[in-house]
Amino acid sequence: MPKLRRVTLTDVARRAGVSVTTASYILNGRSAQMRISKDTDIKVREAMRELQYQPNWSARTLRRKSTQTIGLVSDFIAGGAFSSELLTGANAAARQRDHLLVIGESQGDPELEQLLVEELLSRQVDGIVYATRTAREVEVPDRLREVRTVLLNCADARGDLPAVLPDDVQAGRTAAEILIRSGRDGTIQVVGEDPTPSATAGPQRMTGIHEAMHAAGRVLGPTVACEWDVVPAREAMLGWLATHEAPAGLICLNDRVALGTYQALQQHGYAVPHDVSVVSFDGSEAAAWLQPEVTSLRLPLLEMGERAIDLLLGGGRVKDMLRLPLTVHQGGSVA
Amino acid sequence: MPKLRRVTLTDVARRAGVSVTTASYILNGRSAQMRISKDTDIKVREAMRELQYQPNWSARTLRRKSTQTIGLVSDFIAGGAFSSELLTGANAAARQRDHLLVIGESQGDPELEQLLVEELLSRQVDGIVYATRTAREVEVPDRLREVRTVLLNCADARGDLPAVLPDDVQAGRTAAEILIRSGRDGTIQVVGEDPTPSATAGPQRMTGIHEAMHAAGRVLGPTVACEWDVVPAREAMLGWLATHEAPAGLICLNDRVALGTYQALQQHGYAVPHDVSVVSFDGSEAAAWLQPEVTSLRLPLLEMGERAIDLLLGGGRVKDMLRLPLTVHQGGSVA
DNA sequence: GTACTGTGCTGATTCGATTCAGCATGTGGT
DNA sequence: ACCACATGCTGAATCGAATCAGCACAGTAC
Numbered sequence A, B: 001m002p003k004l005r006r007v008t009l010t011d012v013a014r015r016a017g018v019s020v021t022t023a024s025y026i027l028n029g030r031s032a033q034m035r036i037s038k039d040t041d042i043k044v045r046e047a048m049r050e051l052q053y054q055p056n057w058s059a060r061t062l063r064r065k066s067t068q069t070i071g072l073v074s075d076f077i078a079g080g081a082f083s084s085e086l087l088t089g090a091n092a093a094a095r096q097r098d099h100l101l102v103i104g105e106s107q108g109d110p111e112l113e114q115l116l117v118e119e120l121l122s123r124q125v126d127g128i129v130y131a132t133r134t135a136r137e138v139e140v141p142d143r144l145r146e147v148r149t150v151l152l153n154c155a156d157a158r159g160d161l162p163a164v165l166p167d168d169v170q171a172g173r174t175a176a177e178i179l180i181r182s183g184r185d186g187t188i189q190v191v192g193e194d195p196t197p198s199a200t201a202g203p204q205r206m207t208g209i210h211e212a213m214h215a216a217g218r219v220l221g222p223t224v225a226c227e228w229d230v231v232p233a234r235e236a237m238l239g240w241l242a243t244h245e246a247p248a249g250l251i252c253l254n255d256r257v258a259l260g261t262y263q264a265l266q267q268h269g270y271a272v273p274h275d276v277s278v279v280s281f282d283g284s285e286a287a288a289w290l291q292p293e294v295t296s297l298r299l300p301l302l303e304m305g306e307r308a309i310d311l312l313l314g315g316g317r318v319k320d321m322l323r324l325p326l327t328v329h330q331g332g333s334v335a
Numbered sequence C: 001g002t003a004c005t006g007t008g009c010t011g012a013t014t015c016g017a018t019t020c021a022g023c024a025t026g027t028g029g030t
Numbered sequence D: 001a002c003c004a005c006a007t008g009c010t011g012a013a014t015c016g017a018a019t020c021a022g023c024a025c026a027g028t029a030c
Helices: A009-016 A021-026 A038-051 A057-064 A082-096 A111-123 A142-146 A170-181 A201-214 A230-243 A255-267 A285-289 A302-312 B009-016 B022-028 B037-051 B055-063 B082-096 B110-122 B142-146 B168-181 B201-215 B232-244 B257-269 B284-291 B301-314
Strands: A069-074 A100-105 A127-138 A151-157 A163-166 A186-195 A250-251 A278-280 A295-297 A320-325 A327-329 B067-074 B100-105 B126-136 B149-157 B161-166 B188-193 B248-254 B278-283 B294-298 B322-325 B327-330
Touching: A009 A021, A021 A038, A021 B301, A038 A302, A057 B055, A069 A082, A069 A302, A082 A100, A082 A127, A082 A151, A082 A302, A082 B082, A082 B100, A100 A111, A111 A127, A111 A142, A111 A320, A127 A201, A127 A302, A127 B037, A151 A302, A151 B022, A151 B126, A163 A170, A163 A302, A170 A186, A170 A201, A170 A250, A170 A278, A170 A295, A186 A201, A186 A230, A186 A255, A230 A255, A230 B284, A250 A255, A255 A285, A278 A285, A278 B257, A285 B232, A285 B257, A302 A320, A327 B067, B009 B022, B009 B257, B022 B037, B067 B082, B067 B257, B067 B301, B082 B100, B082 B126, B082 B149, B082 B301, B100 B110, B110 B126, B110 B142, B126 B301, B149 B301, B161 B301, B168 B188, B168 B201, B168 B248, B168 B294, B188 B201, B188 B232, B188 B257, B232 B257, B232 B301, B257 B278, B257 B284, B278 B284, B301 B322
Parallel strands: A069 A100, A069 A127, A127 A151, A151 A163, A163 A320, A186 A250, A250 A278, A278 A295, B067 B100, B067 B126, B126 B149, B149 B161, B161 B322, B188 B248, B248 B278, B278 B294
Antiparallel strands: A100 B100, A295 A327, B294 B327
16 A cells, blocks of 8 residues: 555645645635636636545644634543533534544543643643533633633632533422422422532532422421432431331432432332332433332433533633523332 | 733743754753753753743644544444443543544444544544444444554454454353352343344353353253343343243343343342342443342453553554453352 | 726745754864 | 864754735726
């Protein structure tokens, strides 16, 4: 296989019998503006096709200063299918605007994060999306304040950078309302409140829950605290049930907590939804695995990814903060 | 905010009182080879630091012809946390070799896939990793045969391209052996065989299972067929148990199938592992959610991602086909 | 015939780093 | 005093496209 020299614009120009300048104008669709005749335009385009010309991307960006590339830095890109859905959304939106995504994963290491940001910037990405696996407040590397940046699934501690987040307060309200409206009168309790939350999802969902309860003139039962995962939730719930009756309604602060809760309820012989109604958050795959499927408030992850890119490229103004609603994913877990 | 001109190598050189050439040599760590004095070296490095110099990446690659960038095309990057772990591995390995990953997700659309490949190539990526969510044989876009390409989690139908895959045959063998060695004598059955597999994982795991059974002089019981997901597995298994006793050992072809199987067993009052021993494949998060945790053969996804990059950059030869072993993730599901 | 306007194109420079070929200077040998 | 050789550095060309300033020519206006 003879390693041919790449075809350059000069080759195209020579072949079409015009100057490189002319070829360049045509390449960039400025023929009208530059008063290039129809004939020449066609000739050059043909030459490009014949030679299979591909513009050299480095040369182009060296002059243009725009790389048609967006950097995405995240703490974890693999995280229970979560952040990868953010990625999918962002990627699709980027493509629609003729951009590609370059990704960096910091594994939660601030030093690596700093390094990745520098590296992305040195590649002159057109902007950076700074994403986190779990919704929280973040202190971003200073450099990000000097360039186009949008936060995804997190908020700037200083409140300066535009951000896209799920509307967890609203979701909390909705979750509680679902149970309230189900008509049962018994106690409603929450499973999963974290005593020392670094994430914002928990507290915000709690706020919403309290609001809805208050509005309905009802009082929330005691909360069962645990880490947001299956095993901790199961154990916490088993602990609770060892000394208490199950309440009429349970709000699990995410789907993994719901999974553990289901297991505990089952061990104690309670049936969902007959004995206990359950609602949950996230709307992950796991929600559909339960029997009966748990009614869960689905995070609009795909859409969040998309909107972040839109903000970034569409000129989101500083301090824009987009809160996207969670949607109800109906299961059979509410009586 | 005064928009300052970017710091270039010329600025650094001027500040250090040397030529751009010298600065460039130092930047590229060739001081020794180029006989640059210790003093000068230090002076220039200091200037770089003081000015916060960042090499312009486009300019650099324009000359060097290497973009230090790898393209990754995948059908689905978000897929049950799976492929995103491949991504994490690939990303980490790329970083270690001073490369970044540009990603493209085709959503399974061959036309989009073609387009993405072209786009990545026009950006002169140093190579392309072609990944799939589920292990299978693929027909790749022709252009990939002309450039450095490594397949990840899939195999070239023509057998020409280097590939990294899980060793599912070996895993099948191991899974069966675990049950055989557990000492129980009853029947062993498989759950999840797909009648029309597009993926290779199923058939290969079956091959391994048959091999091990045969070697042990035992015969596999009838297979319960179903799609590889929780609900289909649950229903298939419920169907089976409606008319049969549960076997002594069950091999679930993946963790989601195991989840559904557990549910069915439980409904029929069988206890794991007391009545039935269960082994499974994938070693996903879901395996750890079961009670008791299911013993599962873990896909080395992270490592696969890493090895793909290593092959790509380290000069994997055509026809290299790396089969990485699955490791046993011990649960409590085997008596 | 001169002035003016519009049309269609091009030469030369630029972006920022890499790299080849070479130029001073010093040092040692004879 | 002359050559050989090492040391330490630099000027200028180069990568491929984008772009500014301007040139030649044709047509119209007076």
